[in-house]
Amino acid sequence: MSTQTVLVIDDSSTIRKMVDSHLSQAGYRVVLAPTAEKGLELAPQLIPDIILLDHQLPGTTGIEVCKKIIAMPECRSIPFVVSSTLRKQAYVEYMDIANVVDSLPKPFKPELLKITIANALEVGAMIVSSQSDGTAVPEVVEEVSDSSLSGDFSWVSLREVLDFLNNGNKHGVLEIELEHDRVWFYLDQGRIQAVVSSSVTPEDVASKLPESLKELAPVLRFTMSSGFNSQVDGFVELLDRKVLDPRLLRTLLRFQAAYLTWQCFKKTPIAFSFSASRELPALFRRTPLQSSLAGILVEASMSCGKDEKTSIDENKGWIRRGLRGQNLDRSGLGAKQLQLLTHLGAEPIATELLAEKVDLSLEETYRCLEGFRIADWVDVQTVASGRNLVALESNPEGSSLLREILADSSNPWSGKVVRDEFGLQLLVNRKAADYLLVEVTGEDELRLPKCLEGKVTELLATTPIGLIAPEEGNCPPLADELSELLVIHRPYSYDEVLDVLNLLPESKIPSGKSSGIDMNELLSVGESK
Structure with missing residues (x-):
């Protein structure tokens, strides 16, 4: 029925x-x-x-x-x-x-x-849903027990409310009021155990089920309710008798939670109420999700968000957010989803490059990142246009001047300056360079840092390189493999640096994209020689 x-x-x-x-x-x-x-x-x-x-x-x-x-x-x-x-x-x-x-x-x-x-x-016969707003009248009867925490979303976001409850390891039910629907999040130790709604129809959820779960669509009639009725109790008995596979049911419940959570974040929530006294129904005690909000939102983006048009802007990249009081519970996330997070930092990285790093399809990578974005873990930022330079300069005066040049918005150059090989390695680990400006040293001949030795030909295939050498007339000759590269000698001026940089050939790497060379591997191989 x-x-x-x-x-x-x-x-x-x-x-x-x-x-x-x-x-x-x-x-x-x-x-x-x-x-x-x-x-x-x-x-x-x-x-x-x-x-x-x-x-x-x-x-x-x-x-x-x-x-x-x-x-x-x-x-x-x-x-x-x-x-x-x-x-x-x-x-x-x-x-x-x-x-x-x-x-x-x-x-x-x-x-x-x-x-x-x-x-x-x-x-009566069948009935149609309507909503009415009215005058104040004397209030009723045994009201619902007072909530422990309530408010509206004019001053706080749903993510912030769920983060607060997770950070405090709270137990109870969070009720979310939408324009037409109400959704309940059952929490234990701050983690999401189940998400239900009596106003969203089982047919709505069933229409989005993947093929592997289609046969379980009739079960949604039980799982979508609050879980407190005799029909659900009978359903739990089937689980206890091992008539139903709890692992498959948990997969269905996770999809249900993802669908309802997606609705809460995609629509405009109005108000919330948290009741610490409400217990988890037997059905959800039997098959708890034990998931973080981020885990549910990534699942939602992967399953429910795939119907939305995927728009991957080549000029946009992803950065990691660090919000005060933000909850970073990662339960419910897969290994590659966690790996994706480790590649994000303060500099925007293109979706294509991230997909290569974690060996996921472009669509999967985008959908995962979109889930993280809705959870406020990551953000989208324009990839720096112009020319991105990584410079290695140990000389204090020289490194200071290079930073000044890269910070000046009147020229097309941007990037980072480091003063030792370790800093170069850390920087390249985070992002591929469009251009390199590297100091050369040596007693008999000037050579690149050890981490780049023997890799000049491979690097030059995609990345133009300029050299910083000691004062002219007081330095050894360049190594043969470097003889064709542009050189600037210390001490140099602002204009002299720009002249050399502007003479560098065009990089073959679109800004924010992968060079096709594993720079981490390149550096580690060079260092081990």
């Missing part, structure tokens, strides 16, 4: 929250409408099984909303339950409307709510 949908149109946030909590636990799909206008919009879209309608709404009345909804051809058979503090006085106005099958006097208790809705569904 499919989940029945209840559309609640009520101005009271307390009423909406109480109805949502108790009817969701009873196995219904609950859709909330804070305004009459929203209810009128949602009704023809959702075609709910029943509408719980507040009589006193801002700027209108329940009876006006009811008449407008049943005037829609697709909504004419939806039954209504009217709730009001005016009790029978209000209900009399609806006597001539056949769709109104019962009333619910305010304030009401959860037990009466569930009995009334169940009875009305037995009498």
Whole structure:
């Protein structure tokens, strides 16, 4: 039997929250409408099984909303339950409307709510979802237990809320309110154990399932609910008897969590509420995800985001973010996804280069990085245009002048200056150089640093090299393999450096892209000689 949908149109946030909590636990799909206008919009879209309608709404009345909804051809058979503090006085106005099958006097208790809705569904036909926003009325009955933490997303992001709960190893349920839906994150020790929603339909999730999970689509009817009903209890028994494979079920639950989390981040969340008292349902205790937010978002980007157009900008690169208070829990990430993170630093690196480094396809690399971006772990930055230079200069005056040149935006040169071979190795480990300017030393003849010796021909295939030599007339000759390279002698001036740099041939490496040479291997081989 499919989940029945209840559309609640009520101005009271307390009423909406109480109805949502108790009817969701009873196995219904609950859709909330804070305004009459929203209810009128949602009704023809959702075609709910029943509408719980507040009589006193801002700027209108329940009876006006009811008449407008049943005037829609697709909504004419939806039954209504009217709730009001005016009790029978209000209900009399609806006597001539056949769709109104019962009333619910305010304030009401959860037990009466569930009995009334169940009875009305037995009498009524299918119902359409609507949302209503209303006036303040005396609030009800046994409200949902106060949340431990709540607020709206006008001042904080969903990522920050989940990071806070993860950093504090919190246990409980985080409820996220979207415009049309509510999503619950079950947490234990701060990690995500399950993500559910009673307003998102199992069919929505099933439509995105990969082929390997298609056969489990009917199971979503159980896993998408709050997990507190007899049907779910029976489902858990099947797991305990080993009738179902818990590993395959966990894969389905992970996809479900990825889909719902993706919705929360792609849509505009409105408010949140964290309840530390809520326990994890038996189904999710049996098959917990034990995942970080980043792990879920990468999964979501890989599975749900693949339908979005992939736009890889060759002029954009990826950098690592370091946010204050950011949570870096990496549970749920694969080995290559973790490896991808290790290659990121403060300098933007192109997607193509990162894909080569971790041996993933361009699409997989982009989707993984996009998941990290939504988690705020990485960011996109324009790859420096112009000419990227790595310079090795041990002379203090010379290195200072080179830094000044590279920092000057009036010329096309940018890059880094190091003063020893170790610094050169660290820098090249992070990013391929478009150009090299390297000091040469030696007593009998001037040679490159040991880490580059014997690699000149290979380097020159893609990377132009300029040389820095001691004062002219007071230095040995260049080694034969270096005789054709451009040389600048100390002491040199700003203009002299630019003259030499501008005479270097064009680099064969597009900015921010791989040279095709493994510079790490090149350096390590040279160093071992």
